[in-house]
Amino acid sequence: MNHDDKNISLPWFGIPKIIPYAKPYFKTLIFMIILGIISSLIDSVYPLFNRYAINHFIAEGTLDTLPLFIVSYLAVLIFQTIDNFVTTYYCGKIEMGVDRDLRNASFNHLQTLSFSYFNQNNVGYIHARVMSDTGRIGELVAWRMMDIVWNGSYIISVLAVMLSINARLAMYVLILVPIAVAIISYFQKHLVTLNRRIREINSTITGNFNEGITGARTIKTLVVEDTINRDFEEDTEDMRKTSVHAMHYSALFTAAVTMMSSMALAMVLWQGGIITIEGVIEIGTLSVFMSYALNMLEPIQMIIGTISALISIQVNIERFTRLMNTESDVADAPEVVEKYGDAFHPKKENWEELHGDVEFRDVSFKYPDGNEMVLEHFNLNVPHGTNVAIVGETGAGKSTLVNLVCRFYEPTEGQVLIDGRDARERSQLWLHSNIGYVLQTPHLFSGTVRENLRYGRPDASDEEIMRALKLVSADFVLDKMDNGLDSQVGEGGDLLSTGEKQLLSFARAILADPKILVLDEATSSIDTMTEKAIQDAIKVVIKGRTSFVIAHRLSTIVDADVILVVRDGKIVERGRHRELMKQKGYYYSLYTRQFEEMAADMV
Numbered sequence: 181m182n183h184d185d186k187n188i189s190l191p192w193f194g195i196p197k198i199i200p201y202a203k204p205y206f207k208t209l210i211f212m213i214i215l216g217i218i219s220s221l222i223d224s225v226y227p228l229f230n231r232y233a234i235n236h237f238i239a240e241g242t243l244d245t246l247p248l249f250i251v252s253y254l255a256v257l258i259f260q261t262i263d264n265f266v267t268t269y270y271c272g273k274i275e276m277g278v279d280r281d282l283r284n285a286s287f288n289h290l291q292t293l294s295f296s297y298f299n300q301n302n303v304g305y306i307h308a309r310v311m312s313d314t315g316r317i318g319e320l321v322a323w324r325m326m327d328i329v330w331n332g333s334y335i336i337s338v339l340a341v342m343l344s345i346n347a348r349l350a351m352y353v354l355i356l357v358p359i360a361v362a363i364i365s366y367f368q369k370h371l372v373t374l375n376r377r378i379r380e381i382n383s384t385i386t387g388n389f390n391e392g393i394t395g396a397r398t399i400k401t402l403v404v405e406d407t408i409n410r411d412f413e414e415d416t417e418d419m420r421k422t423s424v425h426a427m428h429y430s431a432l433f434t435a436a437v438t439m440m441s442s443m444a445l446a447m448v449l450w451q452g453g454i455i456t457i458e459g460v461i462e463i464g465t466l467s468v469f470m471s472y473a474l475n476m477l478e479p480i481q482m483i484i485g486t487i488s489a490l491i492s493i494q495v496n497i498e499r500f501t502r503l504m505n506t507e508s509d510v511a512d513a514p515e516v517v518e519k520y521g522d523a524f525h526p527k528k529e530n531w532e533e534l535h536g537d538v539e540f541r542d543v544s545f546k547y548p549d550g551n552e553m554v555l556e557h558f559n560l561n562v563p564h565g566t567n568v569a570i571v572g573e574t575g576a577g578k579s580t581l582v583n584l585v586c587r588f589y590e591p592t593e594g595q596v597l598i599d600g601r602d603a604r605e606r607s608q609l610w611l612h613s614n615i616g617y618v619l620q621t622p623h624l625f626s627g628t629v630r631e632n633l634r635y636g637r638p639d640a641s642d643e644e645i646m647r648a649l650k651l652v653s654a655d656f657v658l659d660k661m662d663n664g665l666d667s668q669v670g671e672g673g674d675l676l677s678t679g680e681k682q683l684l685s686f687a688r689a690i691l692a693d694p695k696i697l698v699l700d701e702a703t704s705s706i707d708t709m710t711e712k713a714i715q716d717a718i719k720v721v722i723k724g725r726t727s728f729v730i731a732h733r734l735s736t737i738v739d740a741d742v743i744l745v746v747r748d749g750k751i752v753e754r755g756r757h758r759e760l761m762k763q764k765g766y767y768y769s770l771y772t773r774q775f776e777e778m779a780a781d782m783v
Contacts (some may be wrong), residue, residue, distance in 0.1 A: 198500045201281050202321045203275050210323075213329050218264045220334035222256060224341060227471040230255055234464035271322040279318030286310045286503055291523060294510040295588045302328055312523045325685055327486045338472050345465055352447045353473055360440045360477050364484045367433035372488045374426040381419045388412050437477055444473035509548050510590050512607050520607035525650040532606070534614040535599045535727035536564035536695045538585055543594035545584060553592070554580050554749045562742075567722055569729045569737035571770065574748035578730045581744065581751075582698050585728060587611055601730050605692040618696030620701040620730075622681040624673030629658065630665040631683060632673075636692035638690035647692040651721065654683035697727040734771045743767065 204207070229249075245624060256653040287310055290297075298306075342350035358550050392399065392408060399408055453466070512522065521527035540560040547552045554577055562568055570578045583589045584596050587603050595602045603611060616636070624632050633645050640648075642665060649655045657680045661667035673681040689697065699718070715736055718729075738757040745753035745760065745767045753760055760767040 193620055194614045195577055197497055198317055198321065201278055201285070201317075204281070205277060205321070208270055209325070212267060212274070212326060215263050216329040216335045219260065219267060220330045221337050222260045222263070224334055224337040226256075227468040228341070229256075230471065231462075231464035231468045232263075234467055236464075237464045239463060250334050263394060271326055275322035275562045278321045279314055280770075282314035282317055283310055286314060286500065288524065289504055289506075292508055292511075293506060294508045295583065297506060297511050300549060305505075309499055315498045316493050316496045317500060320490065320497075323488055324486050324493075327482055329576060331482045331486075333482075334479050335476070338476060338564055342469065342472055344350065345424050345468065349451055351471055351477065352451050353444055353469065356444050356447065357476070357480065360437075360480055361484065363436050363440065364433075364477075364481050364567060367429055367436065368484050368488045370429050371426060371433065372492055375420060376492065378419065378422050378426060380546065381422060385412070386418060388415060395434045437481060440477055444476065453517065486769050491600070508589060510608065513604065516605065516607055520610055522607070523609050525606070526609050531610050531613075532599075534610075536693045537597075537599050538562040538696070538726055539595075539597040539600075540581075540584070540594045540598060543584065543591045543596060545580065545589070545592045547589070552749070555591075555751070558595070558751065560744075561741075562726060563725055567727045567729065567739075569731050569740035569743045570746060571678045571731050571734055571737065571743060573770070577749035579700065579748050580746075580749070582700065582723075582728050582730060585696070585700065586615055586617065615698060616689035616696070617698045618682070618686050618689050618694050618700060622673065622678070622685040624669045624676070624684060626669070626671050628663075628666050628668055629661070629684065632669060633665075633688045633691055636688040636690075640691055645687075645691065648687040651690060652686045653685055654680075654687045655681060695725060699727070700730045701730050701732045702739045731777065734774055745770075 229252075232249065237246065276641060290306065290310070311393065339350070339354070342353065361671065377690075388411065389410075392412065399405060512520070519527065519530050521530075539562065540558050543555055543558045544553055545555040545558075570581060572578050584591060587596070590604070598606070599601065608668075608730055625635065630642070630645060634640055636648075637644075645665065646655065649658065657676070658664050658667070669675055669681075673684070676684070719739075729737055729740065737743060740757070742754060743750050743760060745765075747766055753763070753765055755763075761771065
């Protein structure tokens with residue numbers, strides 16, 4: 181069982197948490213409740229038409245009121261049909277509306293969370309919160325509520341009709357209700373547990389299936405097809421056994437309900453037949469009780485099933501509310517939001533122009549999920565236009581400084597100043613709008629080349645786009661595509677090579693004309709010939725801009741104004757290239773080793 185399922189018992193436990201999302205639909209919900217009650221009342225009185233027909237038309241052998249009977253019956257039937265149509269339509273509309281609102285709210289909230297949340301939660305978990313959980317909550321607000329309203333009011337109205345017609349015969353039917361409730365509850369409990377287990381196994385199968393496709397190349401190169409196939413078959417066999425077990429309980433459940441309905445009918449026929457012969461009730465009245473006896477158990481079953489579903493949905497509500505209650509590690513203060521706006525309602529008229537001075541003032545930092553300080557009392561002044569290079573081995577922690585500059589994380593102690601002011605005194609969106617970031621692993625959105633580049637600046641003209649492409653030597657990418665700027669890049673840019681995606685993401689950043697430029701090993705995915713062209717472009721692009729370059733190839737940063745050398749998450753050296761080479765410390769060993777490796781590759 182999923183750990184989120186613990187401590188979930190009462191079916192109304194999480195309802196107050198979703199009331200704010202259902203509030204816009206309250207008037208429609210009340211209207212639906214009224215229609216549901218009317219519909220159940222009509223369903224409960226339908227057998228009374230049969231009673232009248234049997235007692236009057238058949239027993240008495242007269243047709244004097246037949247026209248009025250037909251008109252009345254048709255009127256009720258038409259009203260019931262309209263009622264059912266309206267109820268179904270608006271229930272579906274409420275479900276889709278609540279579902280949309282929940283998904284929008286959760287997706288918007290995700291945009292406000294810091295990097296640490298996405299580092300600690302995988303994509304599948306987040307996707308399930310936004311898609312699966314919201315869908316089940318929308319179903320709860322609309323359909324599950326109507327199920328309880330309709331079935332509850334139907335049972336009450338049927339009991340009232342039976343007791344008013346013949347209390348003695350009604351009691352014989354009611355004797356079986358507690359037994360039926362106990363049997364239905366027993367089977368429903370086991371079916372809920374089994375179905376929950378089936379969903380868990382299905383999630384595992386889906387994940388393994390996805391890995392089998394996306395990791396096909398790795399599977400073949402490691403020659404582990406047999407192992408992967410065996411694991412997959414074990415999961416599907418587990419799914420088969422659990423499903424068969426669930427079907428076993430479902431079959432017994434159906435048989436038990438049918439048996440209880442038959443017992444209720446037999447009780448009515450036995451006792452009803454006796455009192456009919458005695459002349460206590462008419463044959464038409466007996467038919468009414470027979471109809472109620474056959475139909476009473478279904479709404480009871482539906483209510484118990486709905487309550488079981490409500491208990492199950494508590495997990496979805498808890499997971500959704502846990503997401504919505506998650507606070508970002510990086511958040512703008514209320515007074516900052518008041519002046520500068522937030523990510524969705526920016527007040528750009530109050531935004532100051534960013535010059536590009538960056539200063540680390542006595543900064544200490546540790547990651548939210550870490551215990552050790554990565555930076556301790558670190559100081560660095562980066563004037564406007566300075567080119568800062570950050571070097572070190574893979575996994576040394578080179579991105580830490582950049583994450584603090586971009587305010588993806590907040591300092592644990594100290595301040596990061598932008599243009600002489602604490603970065604926290606102005607909005608994240610203001611800062612991010614002035615930063616161009618080229619990632620080591622480039623990401624393109626589904627769509628055309630033009631659409632992807634305009635994420636950097638939505639109002640950019642085609643001429644400006646082409647200028648940015650030529651500046652980073654990426655115009656040749658278009659030459660290979662059939663439709664130029666209108667060419668599709670595919671999901672995640674998978675129609676392009678990694679190097680081509682890198683060049684387009686570089687052009688996208690340049691198009692935004694940022695005051696601060698961050699290159700996170702931006703040339704690591706580009707071949708040697710293209711690297712020379714892009715290095716020349718970088719020299720042009722960084723002029724007049726503050727730039728932070730996380731470098732893999734040390735030959736590309738020898739002209740940097742300051743080089744920060746990172747080892748085991750700590751900055752162990754700093755200075756210009758020549759100064760660091762003269763010290764013959766860690767940077768010297770990194771540079772000479774890399775130079776020797778490059779020379780060996782050329783042999």
